[in-house]
Amino acid sequence: MNAEKRYEIFRRLREDNPEPRTELAYSSPFELLIAVILSAQATDVGVNKATARLYPVANTPQAILDLGVEGLSDYIKTIGLYNSKAKNVIETCRQLIERHGGEVPDDREALEALPGVGRKTANVVLNTAFRHPVMAVDTHIFRVSNRTRLAPGKNVVEVERKLMKVVPKEFLLDAHHWLILHGRYVCQARKPRCGSCRIEDLCEYPDKTSDD
Structure with missing residues (x-):
């Protein structure tokens, strides 16, 4: 071509x-990061239904960490692979607090070091939240x-x-x-x-x- x-x-x-905008619902880089992690092998519609219940209750790394794996699982159990995703999200929240002051890093290497975050997820966050080309x-x-x-x-x-x-x-x-x-x-x-x-x-x- x-x-x-x-x-x-x-x-x-x-x-x-x-x-154009992503069809994932989010209001902060952190909410977007979690939504993208949850969206692996799932639809944006399904993720949005789960996060519509989750985010009013917990939408910061500390708040989700406080839920624990079981508590988080209750909110996302309608999403495929929710058990492994819950573990990844909890560990990601822990690392964001311990290594990044609770903020989502604007950096590919730091993003890819988070559990459940591969190259595609890092690129989505960099592009959509931080407007990297x-x-x-x-x-x-x-x-x-x-x-x-x-x-x-x-x-x-x-x-x-x-x-x-x-x-x-x-x-x-x-x-x-x-x-x-x-x-x-x-x-x-x-x-x-x-x-x-x-x-x-x-x-x-x-x-x-x-x-x-």
Whole structure:
């Protein structure tokens, strides 16, 4: 795919959604961090339902730490893998208090050192909470990048590196959100909605579908 096509893809995505936002509900970097940890192999809708009950009761590292694993589990048991997630969240809260003064670090290495926080989660927090121009590649972005030929790669790290190279700088800050939303609602896994896709004419996917 050439640079002109890539530019036009993001120009249209921006035109349709000038200020894209994550669908996870949060009001602080800490709330976002916990929501992203909980969102692994879960839907944003499911996470939001759980945090809508949790955050009014506990939305700081100390408050969640005080709940303990069992107390936290009661709030998040509707989310997949909630037992291991509860343990990770409690330990993350402990480390935030002991190592970072209760604040979420604005630093990839420090974020990735927290339990339950991998590269993707760190990138989401850096981009969404701290507005770093980084790319968090999830299954949606991986699929869209490969299917459209925007930034094909064999794994998420390869796709991330390619996107960081080829996405025009003026779009980089919000590209993560545009691509996720496009993958979630248009370029879906089982049957992409090519007939109603805003960038169908720019996409290089050979097996385009109709919306029938």
